[in-house]
Amino acid sequence: MLEGLVYPESLSLSYADMSVPERLKGMQQHQQIEVLSQSSNDSPELLQILQFHGSNNDELLQSTFSHFQMLESGFGTKYNMDFGPSHEAMDGCISRTSSCQIDPADTMGVMLKNSVESRAISLKNKRKSEVKTREEEKTDKKIKVEAETESNINNKEASSDTSKETSKGDSEIQKLDYIHVRARRGQATDRHSLAERARREKISKKMKYLQDLVPGCNTITGKAGVLDEIINYVQSLKRQVEFLSMKLAVLNPELELAVEDLSVNQFQAYFTNFPVVIASKPSVMVDLPLFPLDQQGSLDLSVINPNQTSIDAVKFINLKTSLIILSSCYLSGK
Amino acid sequence: MERQMINKKKRVFSFEPTKLPPSEVFTRKYISHLVPALKKLNMGKSSPQINQLTVKREVDKALALSAQEFAWSRFLLQKLSSSNNPTTTTSSSSIQTQILERSNDEDGEIEEKLKELQKLLPGGEEMNVEEILTEIGNYIKCLELQTSALKSIVQDAT
Numbered sequence: 018m019l020e021g022l023v024y025p026e027s028l029s030l031s032y033a034d035m036s037v038p039e040r041l042k043g044m045q046q047h048q049q050i051e052v053l054s055q056s057s058n059d060s061p062e063l064l065q066i067l068q069f070h071g072s073n074n075d076e077l078l079q080s081t082f083s084h085f086q087m088l089e090s091g092f093g094t095k096y097n098m099d100f101g102p103s104h105e106a107m108d109g110c111i112s113r114t115s116s117c118q119i120d121p122a123d124t125m126g127v128m129l130k131n132s133v134e135s136r137a138i139s140l141k142n143k144r145k146s147e148v149k150t151r152e153e154e155k156t157d158k159k160i161k162v163e164a165e166t167e168s169n170i171n172n173k174e175a176s177s178d179t180s181k182e183t184s185k186g187d188s189e190i191q192k193l194d195y196i197h198v199r200a201r202r203g204q205a206t207d208r209h210s211l212a213e214r215a216r217r218e219k220i221s222k223k224m225k226y227l228q229d230l231v232p233g234c235n236t237i238t239g240k241a242g243v244l245d246e247i248i249n250y251v252q253s254l255k256r257q258v259e260f261l262s263m264k265l266a267v268l269n270p271e272l273e274l275a276v277e278d279l280s281v282n283q284f285q286a287y288f289t290n291f292p293v294v295i296a297s298k299p300s301v302m303v304d305l306p307l308f309p310l311d312q313q314g315s316l317d318l319s320v321i322n323p324n325q326t327s328i329d330a331v332k333f334i335n336l337k338t339s340l341i342i343l344s345s346c347y348l349s350g351k
Numbered sequence: 352m353e354r355q356m357i358n359k360k361k362r363v364f365s366f367e368p369t370k371l372p373p374s375e376v377f378t379r380k381y382i383s384h385l386v387p388a389l390k391k392l393n394m395g396k397s398s399p400q401i402n403q404l405t406v407k408r409e410v411d412k413a414l415a416l417s418a419q420e421f422a423w424s425r426f427l428l429q430k431l432s433s434s435n436n437p438t439t440t441t442s443s444s445s446i447q448t449q450i451l452e453r454s455n456d457e458d459g460e461i462e463e464k465l466k467e468l469q470k471l472l473p474g475g476e477e478m479n480v481e482e483i484l485t486e487i488g489n490y491i492k493c494l495e496l497q498t499s500a501l502k503s504i505v506q507d508a509t
């Protein structure tokens with residue numbers, strides 16, 4: 018029904034008559050129509066779907082249209098700027114909503130959400146919902162309803178979620194800055210559930226990262242098991258630290274540590290030990306959003322280079338000699 | 352000269368702090384905090400048990416000081432300073448943030464585990480689920496680095 022809204026009259030869909038032009042006035046018509054005609058050319062299937070279903074849902078359409086007219090102004094401002102760029106952006110435009118499977122309430126929710134929330138609400142609320150149509154389910158294709166919002170959009174999550182081809186045969190979807198959330202058929206697309214879904218996705222992302230971090234977690238499926246492993250691992254690390262500090266306390270009087278002696282090279286002696294420890298764990302690549310620390314002299318633990326050739330021998334060398342050996346190692350071109 | 356050659360061969364060990372890998376940054380800081388503290392302890396004479404405790408404290412302190420970008424380090428420092436002055440009542444904001452999960456059986460388990468995790472993490476009591484997961488990640492990393500730093504120190508001494 019929604020497609021009915023936006024498809025130009027030239028397509029001669031019966032229900033498209035009144036509100037389409039009105040609606041189109043509210044937005045940048047030209048680009049839309051251009052792209053729509055383009056996309057409609059590319060998607061005869063969709064057209065067929067429309068024509069097939071359109072006639073059945075006149076009343077539904079009418080009610081939706083009235084709603085949309087209310088929202089028109091809101092949309093106008095939004096879509097004016099959003100439809101600026103390439104027509105690939107139209108890929109996500111509201112126009113190409115899917116067929117009649119859309120519950121008007123759902124799309125309403127989506128629309129409302131976008132018009133009202135885009136500025137007020139933070140990144141995670143910006144969603145792009147996907148609706149599966151009957152036909153699509155059969156043919157296993159998806160059409161996306163994108164509600165574009167304004168500038169402050171989470172780029173990173175979008176790039177990770179930016180997905181694949183639609184049934185329209187559009188080529189690469191230009192990576193736009195928003196978070197994709199799929200509202201599958203039967204799932205609510207209202208504000209709260211979308212937000213919840215976003216939250217859940219964030220959490221599962223973090224769990225995946227932790228899985229990489231903790232050795233031996235890769236094989237475990239399910240949150241509970243991974244959490245178990247994490248707990249055990251943290252406990253064992255803590256115990257190790259305790260044990261080592263006890264040892265240190267015992268040895269303390271014998272330590273020949275003099276800060277002045279610790280030159281930078283000797284620091285490196287310590288450092289080269291660590292890659293051994295770290296390299297034994299699987300290399301960790303983190304999505305930046307999880308650990309947003311800036312690089313400048315701060316700890317961005319996402320970047321641990323497991324490829325450092327460690328100098329195992331250094332571990333066992335006395336401090337005083339480490340300097341000599343280190344420098345010779347480096348000079349020899351390791 | 353050596354330094355330059357080293358710089359060319361191994362980008363990792365450069366002098367510019369911005370290019371240091373974060374593990375190095377951390378361990379540098381850690382050692383620079385811990386070693387002087389240990390030296391200081393060396394000077395004073397105390398019974399072995401007290402020594403142990405203080406060493407432990409110093410170890411934790413060094414950890415917290417070297418990782419101040421993270422939330423848990425703040426809480427750790429708080430804890431340490433409060434344990435230093437046992438008279439001061441810890442402003443225990445015992446607002447244990449509830450871990451809201453669905454109350455299915457399976458999720459109840461997960462909830463319990465998250466609570467455990469909360470206890471393990473310094474300051475975990477006051478974080479929600481997402482924060483905990485984030486903080487746990489870098490806490491683990493720092494713990495790992497800390498263990499290896501301590502290992503190398505101990506091995507050097509033996």
